[in-house]
Amino acid sequence: MSIRKRKGSDIWHFDIRTPDGGRVRQSSGTTNRKEAQEYHDKLKHELWLVARLGKKQVRTFDEAALRILKEQAGTVDYTNKKIHLRHFRTFFEGRSLDSITRDEIFAALPEYCGSTKKLKPTSNTTKNRYLGTMRNLLNTAVHEWEWIDKAPKLSELKTVQKRIRWINRDEAIRLIGAITSDWMRDVTVLGFATGLRQANLLGLEWSQVDLAKRRAWIHPDQAKARKPIGVPLNAEAVAVIRRWIGKHETHVFVRKGEPVTKWDLPQWNRACARAGIVNFRFHDVRHTWASWHVQGGTPLNRLMELGGWSKYEMVLRYAHLAPDHLAxxxxxxxxxxxxxxxxxxxxxxxxxxxx
Structure with missing residues (x-):
C-alpha cells in the first residue's frame, strides 16, 4: 500500500515508485486520509512530469533541511540551524519547497522561547535568526541546488538598537581579579587583548598560535563571517598563552586536563558581582575591546579587519565613542x-x- 501510517504516528506517509525506477518515501504532513491521498496523487503526477517531460523534481522541506545540515555541518551557527529547522519542520514537514510562502514562514516564527519553566516572548532579534536560517535554505535551493525557481523575500523585522555595553580599564582589572578560576581568568584576559569571540577563545589550538611572531589565526570554518581572521598578539596576550604551554597536546585552555567545551556562567556572574559590575556578559568583553580600540585611535577599517566583521555597519556601532575627528x-x-x-x-x- 503506497499510503500508510507508521507505528506510533497518526500522520500518513507515502511510498511511491517513480517512473524511472526510483523511490520516494516521505510524510504527507496530515492526519486526514483524504488530504493525504490528494497530496499523494499530486506528487505522483509531478514525479511523472519530471521523468517524462523534464519538469523539475518536486523537493520537500524535509529534503532541503537534511541537505543544508549535511553541507553546513561544523559551521559556527550549526547548532542554531538545527534548532531553527526542527521548529519549522513542525509546520512544513512533507511540504514541497516551492509551495512555502512568505506569510506562512512569518506565521511560523516562535512567539515564545526559553525553557518550559521560564518562557518569555521571543524578541525580533531572535526571530530574525530564524528568518536567516530559512533565507539561507531557500536561497541555497534556488542558486546552488537549482531545486526551485525563486524564493520568497524574507525581510528582517525591526529591532531596537541597544547601547553598546563596555567597561573601563579599572573595571576590567577588578573583574579579572574577582575571577577565581585560572582558565576563566586567562580566557578573559585574552578576550580583552584580542576581541576574539568566546567560542574561538575556548577552542583555540596550539596549531593556531605562533608566539615567536606574536600572532594567532582563526580559520574560516571557525569564524562567524566564514572568513579567516589574523590576530596580532600584544604582550599581555603572549604572556597569558605562555602560561598554558605543556598543559595539553592540542588545545591552549584546559580544565582538569581536558579542553574546555563550556563557559562557567554561574562563576562568571559571581565574579561580576564581586567586582561590582552589573549587566555584563562575556560577549561584552569583545565590545569593550572594540571600544578601547576606537578610543585609542584605531581606524574603523582596521578595527573591522581585526574583529573579523563582514559588514562595516557592525563597526560603526563604536564610532560615536571617539568623535575627535569631527571636532x-x-x-x-x-x-x-x-x-x-x-x-x-x-x-x-x-x-x-x-x-
Whole structure:
C-alpha cells in the first residue's frame, strides 16, 4: 500500500515508485486520509512530469533541511540551524519547497522561547535568526541546488538598537581579579587583548598560535563571517598563552586536563558581582575591546579587519565613542563667533538679555 501510517504516528506517509525506477518515501504532513491521498496523487503526477517531460523534481522541506545540515555541518551557527529547522519542520514537514510562502514562514516564527519553566516572548532579534536560517535554505535551493525557481523575500523585522555595553580599564582589572578560576581568568584576559569571540577563545589550538611572531589565526570554518581572521598578539596576550604551554597536546585552555567545551556562567556572574559590575556578559568583553580600540585611535577599517566583521555597519556601532575627528567641524555652526569676534561666556548672555 503506497499510503500508510507508521507505528506510533497518526500522520500518513507515502511510498511511491517513480517512473524511472526510483523511490520516494516521505510524510504527507496530515492526519486526514483524504488530504493525504490528494497530496499523494499530486506528487505522483509531478514525479511523472519530471521523468517524462523534464519538469523539475518536486523537493520537500524535509529534503532541503537534511541537505543544508549535511553541507553546513561544523559551521559556527550549526547548532542554531538545527534548532531553527526542527521548529519549522513542525509546520512544513512533507511540504514541497516551492509551495512555502512568505506569510506562512512569518506565521511560523516562535512567539515564545526559553525553557518550559521560564518562557518569555521571543524578541525580533531572535526571530530574525530564524528568518536567516530559512533565507539561507531557500536561497541555497534556488542558486546552488537549482531545486526551485525563486524564493520568497524574507525581510528582517525591526529591532531596537541597544547601547553598546563596555567597561573601563579599572573595571576590567577588578573583574579579572574577582575571577577565581585560572582558565576563566586567562580566557578573559585574552578576550580583552584580542576581541576574539568566546567560542574561538575556548577552542583555540596550539596549531593556531605562533608566539615567536606574536600572532594567532582563526580559520574560516571557525569564524562567524566564514572568513579567516589574523590576530596580532600584544604582550599581555603572549604572556597569558605562555602560561598554558605543556598543559595539553592540542588545545591552549584546559580544565582538569581536558579542553574546555563550556563557559562557567554561574562563576562568571559571581565574579561580576564581586567586582561590582552589573549587566555584563562575556560577549561584552569583545565590545569593550572594540571600544578601547576606537578610543585609542584605531581606524574603523582596521578595527573591522581585526574583529573579523563582514559588514562595516557592525563597526560603526563604536564610532560615536571617539568623535575627535569631527571636532574641527563643530565651529562651523557657532552662534556668537562672527567676523573674528568672540561673544562667548557672560558677554553672550548679556547680549541675549539686551536683545
Amino acid at each position: 574641527p567641524h563643530a565651529d562651523a555652526v557657532t552662534i556668537w563667533a562672527q567676523n573674528g569676534s568672540d561673544f562667548s561666556g557672560t558677554a553672550a548672555i548679556a547680549m541675549v538679555k539686551t536683545a
